[in-house]
Amino acid sequence: MPSPVRARRTQVERREESERALLAAASEVIAERGINGASLTVIGERAGMSRGLPTHHFGSKDALVARVASAAQDRMADVLLDAIERSGHGAADMSGLDLVRASIDAYLEQFEHPSAEDRVLLVTWGATLPSQSSIEGMLDADRRAYEGWAQLITRGQHDGSIRIDVDPAASAVILHGMLRGVASLLLTESEYTDMTSVRATVDAWIAGALSPEVGPERT
Amino acid sequence: MPSPVRARRTQVERREESERALLAAASEVIAERGINGASLTVIGERAGMSRGLPTHHFGSKDALVARVASAAQDRMADVLLDAIERSGHGAADMSGLDLVRASIDAYLEQFEHPSAEDRVLLVTWGATLPSQSSIEGMLDADRRAYEGWAQLITRGQHDGSIRIDVDPAASAVILHGMLRGVASLLLTESEYTDMTSVRATVDAWIAGALSPEVGPERT
Amino acid sequence: MPSPVRARRTQVERREESERALLAAASEVIAERGINGASLTVIGERAGMSRGLPTHHFGSKDALVARVASAAQDRMADVLLDAIERSGHGAADMSGLDLVRASIDAYLEQFEHPSAEDRVLLVTWGATLPSQSSIEGMLDADRRAYEGWAQLITRGQHDGSIRIDVDPAASAVILHGMLRGVASLLLTESEYTDMTSVRATVDAWIAGALSPEVGPERT
Amino acid sequence: MPSPVRARRTQVERREESERALLAAASEVIAERGINGASLTVIGERAGMSRGLPTHHFGSKDALVARVASAAQDRMADVLLDAIERSGHGAADMSGLDLVRASIDAYLEQFEHPSAEDRVLLVTWGATLPSQSSIEGMLDADRRAYEGWAQLITRGQHDGSIRIDVDPAASAVILHGMLRGVASLLLTESEYTDMTSVRATVDAWIAGALSPEVGPERT
DNA sequence: CATGAATGAGGTTTCATTCAT
């Protein structure tokens, strides 16, 4: 229960609360209608505020979208970290392969019941596919994400949990792409797919492809 | 008045030619700017024709987009069939696994130097990710595509080229998702990735995951 | 009475008529409310047409304003030429000084009962005074106008009607500035000024300053 | 509590200082961008203060603009008075004609290197040209200014320095208009004009037109 | 006295669509 002495909020609190409400509303609306379909008017109203507030706070629609996108990325990164921490051992103790598998499983698990912010992650990415389209910072985030996979793989090769003859860059592209593609399918076809089976199968593929024990022959 | 042995093109031919030009132009513009960014005016002009022609021929923008999307899907299906036919043996002689591997490799090969129509395939797909967004017939096409993969896998299980304990539905989701995700990454990050290595690695993953010889243990 | 055979207008006629109506309406509204106060909505409605038509025809408000401004300039140039032609002799027969005097008198006469287009001439000019403001082609028109005065003065010096020791450039600046300043005052203070007397006095000043007979001493 | 000998500024002083800063900032911004282009936000920030301060102090934008305009007029009046005082003799000793000539020369000299406040004088005037536009007190100031010229001329006629047959009202209009028109031209075309020559020529015109010695014949 | 968060009217512009030619 908040102290009754401060029934009124300070300016800073008002601003922060508004921004939070606007970002949440923007995530919702973008997840529903896409970036173009999400008008600032609707976002403002969804946040329970006025039409002009989104521009007032973020300066432009582009800036708001960029904020929404990066918030979604940050949130997913947190989800993955949390999942790894909750997986029993600290991240420091886990092998590279286990880190990869735990991360990917957590990612897919997240999309079994995706929130607006989860969906926004894929919606904003889908909007970058036209060649001229560009969302502020999107490409960079992409590159960081897949360099993260490459580093995990390299780490796994050092600790012996991942085969030496794996190409970290190529495998990172495939992991990253597979995650997104599968998550997107889950989004649009959720009623047609058995999530648990998909997650198990993805895990098996990755284990088979990366673990050194008995790998597939390279073609 | 008797028709003079088709000295000039018939109405039907002219209409078809206009439609072809409009579809090609629409593919280009959508690939560049996305569906929303592609205005009918620009599409008409890009086709070397008038502003009002797209509406005149297709009735509405939605209808035109649907036509563009399904044309892109049809074309990709043709590419895959061609690739399989060119792969030496007829499709009837190939094992289920080989069909899967050949199809996937052809798909990725196509995206090494993607045309506007290739890109439009992914752009229209990316536009379906918002929950309310719907492009006419897109969901159906999606479902057909991934049921195709499932059938190929089942066929492979019958002819012994694919392990029995593989879940065709789940694997189909993963194959389909991986293809799209990887192709999309190639689109936006083409200069950062070694295509040949990616294709080889994808093939190795699939072979390892599906071939019966020495599969990974299921977790 | 228009021929009943062509009750319907051609596309070209429609466009031209619309443009004329829009330019006239824009002149009116700009004369009344200034450039900023003249919204495209009001201009469209004043022309008896839709809100969006001004943009449709001219592409942007800036382009429309530029058209309005240059139309006003052209019209005033025509008025001056007409006045000179009507002044009895052809322009070729008149001395430089007489041309200057006739032009200036016609200009001021025009502002005794200014039309919207006359007023627009000064309104658009007034809008160029802020240092960053710029209306397409306005500065050029300005320069052409005052170079015209300078040429007339030089011509007068050659034909003996204007004193040799007059500096054409400086006098052109003064003539041009005086015209505008006086016309502007007439616009805002019309009820307080005796136009006829002002015109006569201006003419006397100019005659006295430029005619060679008995000039004022230079200070 | 006794005031500690003004260790800190009084409220009144702070308010006056803020207002001065705001007026200076407003003059700058209006001189640059015009009245419409000058937003209260920018003016507040240019003054090194907050966004809301202009409204807080002046109540409305219109009121602020009126203050800026009248401040600019007052300042120019001071400049002219100073110039006359510095011209050697007191104003009381000078003839009407000399007062006119000195005032006008000082005005034009001021516009050789115009400050923001000088420019704002013409910018606000230019904004009064649309027929419906009205800046509080602008018309009155205008009338006062040109009645001032008329009085000077009448005084000159009494002291014999100005010809009797000059119409004071008409001449006042011309003087006032010429000043503004020429000053405005200097503003936009400063690099194309030889200021010194313009000032000398203006002075010669006026001397010739008003001085009784050998006037031009009236037409 | 001063700040700046919030509002909402109004501006320009884009664009799918209708319809006359």
Next chain:
DNA sequence: CATGAATGAAACCTCATTCAT
């Protein structure tokens, strides 16, 4: 069959103003 003129809804954005702090 084809053109493009015209409409008007809706988008983003700017900004004066109000009001809580």
